[in-house]
Amino acid sequence: IMKWVANGTEANGSTILKIDTIYKEKFVQYYADYLNFMHTKNLKIDYLDITNEKNDITPEILIYAAQTLPTLLNPGVHMPQIIAPSSWSYEAGVEYLDKIPSNGLNAFQIAASHNTGDPGTVESFVAKANQLNKTPWNSELHKWVGINTKDQVLNTEHFLNAMNGGIVGVCSWLFYGPLAGKDHTMIWSNSTSSKKSVKYEIFKKVVNNTNGGNLYETTSEQGIIASTFVKDSITVVTVLNKSNSKKINTKLNFGAKDISTSKIEITQWQSGLATEGTTTQFTPTEKNNLTYTLDSNSVYTFKITTPKAAPLDTIVVSPLGLPTSLEKNSFANTFKIFPNPAIDFIKIEATKFELKNATFIILNNIGKKVKSGKLDAENINISDLAKGIYFIKITNKAQSETQKFIKK
Numbered sequence: 001i002m003k004w005v006a007n008g009t010e011a012n013g014s015t016i017l018k019i020d021t022i023y024k025e026k027f028v029q030y031y032a033d034y035l036n037f038m039h040t041k042n043l044k045i046d047y048l049d050i051t052n053e054k055n056d057i058t059p060e061i062l063i064y065a066a067q068t069l070p071t072l073l074n075p076g077v078h079m080p081q082i083i084a085p086s087s088w089s090y091e092a093g094v095e096y097l098d099k100i101p102s103n104g105l106n107a108f109q110i111a112a113s114h115n116t117g118d119p120g121t122v123e124s125f126v127a128k129a130n131q132l133n134k135t136p137w138n139s140e141l142h143k144w145v146g147i148n149t150k151d152q153v154l155n156t157e158h159f160l161n162a163m164n165g166g167i168v169g170v171c172s173w174l175f176y177g178p179l180a181g182k183d184h185t186m187i188w189s190n191s192t193s194s195k196k197s198v199k200y201e202i203f204k205k206v207v208n209n210t211n212g213g214n215l216y217e218t219t220s221e222q223g224i225i226a227s228t229f230v231k232d233s234i235t236v237v238t239v240l241n242k243s244n245s246k247k248i249n250t251k252l253n254f255g256a257k258d259i260s261t262s263k264i265e266i267t268q269w270q271s272g273l274a275t276e277g278t279t280t281q282f283t284p285t286e287k288n289n290l291t292y293t294l295d296s297n298s299v300y301t302f303k304i305t306t307p308k309a310a311p312l313d314t315i316v317v318s319p320l321g322l323p324t325s326l327e328k329n330s331f332a333n334t335f336k337i338f339p340n341p342a343i344d345f346i347k348i349e350a351t352k353f354e355l356k357n358a359t360f361i362i363l364n365n366i367g368k369k370v371k372s373g374k375l376d377a378e379n380i381n382i383s384d385l386a387k388g389i390y391f392i393k394i395t396n397k398a399q400s401e402t403q404k405f406i407k408k
Contacts, residue, residue: 001026002056016287019056027057028065032072039077048080051096053114059100059107066107066149081109086139087112088155091120094128105132110169112139114186115158121397122165123359130166137169138162144172144199145183149271152198153299156240159203162217172203180364187366198269201276205267205301209236217369218391219361220317223401224294228315235304239294239317247294252302253316263305270298277301316363335394341406344383348394358396364388372407382407 003021010016031048038045050065051057062084070079084107087093093113100107111129115122115138122138129136130329144159146152162170177185186200206229213231220226223243235257246285265284280303284290294300310321335353337346348355357373362371362382370385375394382390385407393402 001030004337010135019054022056022061024061024064027061029072029264031065032069035069035077035080036074036326044078045080046078047083047110049086049112050108051083051084051085051087052139053086053116055085055087055092055096057085059096059104060228061068062100063107075223082107082111083112083137086112086114086361089117089119090115090122090125092117093125094120097128097132100132105134108134110135110139111209112137112169114138114140114142114173116140116142117163118397119172120394121357121359122162122167122397126166131309135272136167138167139169139171140173141170142173142184143314146199146211147183149198149269149273149275150297152202153240153269153271153297154242156199156202156238156299157225157242157265160225160240160316163227163229164218164225166215168215168279181314189342198277200277202269202299202301205277205303206236208236209234209301209303216315217361218315218317219391219402223247225316226317233306235302235306237302237304237317239300239302240294241294241298241300244296246296249291250294250317251262252290254288254290255315257290257304257306258287259284259290259304261307264290265303265305266292266301267301268295268298269300270295335401335403337392337403337405341408342382343408344381345379346382346392347378348380348392349378353394353401354396354398355394356396358394361393361397363391363393 001023002019004017005020007018008016035045050062066082073079085093085096087096090113097111111132111134113125126136141159141162145153146153172184172186174182174184176187176189178188179188181188186197188195188197210229210231213229216228216230218226218228223241224247225240225242227238237252262284264284265279266282267277267279269277290302325393335351336349358375360373360375360380361369364370387407389404389406391402391404393400
């Protein structure tokens with residue numbers, strides 16, 4: 001299928017190899033043989049990852065495979081949806097998708113990337129996938145690692161960032177691992193027994209309640225990362241407190257959504273708690289807000305079941321109540337906004353924040369998104385906004401920070 005050639009020598013004297021040629025006919029026949037064989041075992045393959053970080057599987061080969069593979073399948077064998085390019089990084093994913101000619105876009109159905117490497121952002125990859133009308137996946141979610149509970153909890157950040165960035169399908173990397181545990185794995189097992197990781201339990205809680213639902217805009221402050229999914233009458237807000245201190249009276253503001261008669265189930269994961277977390281029932285005391293104290297280094301899922309599906313726009317998670325109460329901004333030394341107050345434009349000046357490839361979201365004082373986009377220039381046009389208090393959230397590949405400004 002592939003011809004390898006020498007490409008230098010390692011320090012220890014071993015030969016470095018690289019792919020010289022891919023014989024596309026043999027490559028496609030290999031996949032056809034695999035699908036035909038699995039069919040004989042009564043196994044239906046729904047998705048086929050045809051590239052998986054191999055840039056040598058060029059768009060030309062991808063298109064050839066999509067055209068040829070169906071002709072090589074035995075009668076009754078299901079033709080799976082094709083995933084591509086499952087690149088090493090989000091940046092590499094965008095570069096690969098840019099190379100696919102317009103007449104070859106029907107060669108694949110799922111646009112996938114890994115986050116093995118850091119270059120690029122999830123937002124830029126998702127934007128490219130959406131532009132091509134492809135479903136964006138992370139087909140190998142990296143960095144959600146850990147064997148001890150604290151590491152697994154804190155690294156939930158990478159799962160939440162993927163979801164908030166617009167990824168709609170996630171595959172873990174190395175799902176099964178040794179019984180003693182291994183960083184990325186979710187199920188730890190040997191030949192006689194197995195156990196579930198904290199990562200698995202967190203993931204299961206979100207998926208089992210809202211798989212097939214919709215992601216809603218969530219903004220959060222001061223060391224908190226949050227993500228919200230809604231399916232029918234169920235809303236699940238997953239909140240990570242990364243800081244080493246408690247967040248007293250953290251307020252989840254649901255905008256116009258009435259939660260006063262809702263059933264609320266809260267599950268917490270933290271060092272010292274059970275793998276499956278600790279679940280309690282919560283009785284709401286406010287119409288549109290849920291106030292709760294977040295322990296340090298903890299993940300929570302807030303499952304809100306309403307009597308009927310209720311409207312929801314944007315969730316705001318703030319340890320000091322609604323964002324309007326943030327008179328002192330803890331990120332003031334990260335980037336600056338001026339003029340502030342402003343009339344038509346605001347200018348962003350970075351001090352300790354990388355603005356390259358960054359994106360922005362502007363929220364009003366009840367947490368509703370009113371503007372968003374790429375931070376292609378330092379100036380952002382706000383002339384179309386009504387007078388009032390706003391919050392701008394800027395996100396790059398490493399962090400997200402929020403600051404307040406006033407429109408005059």
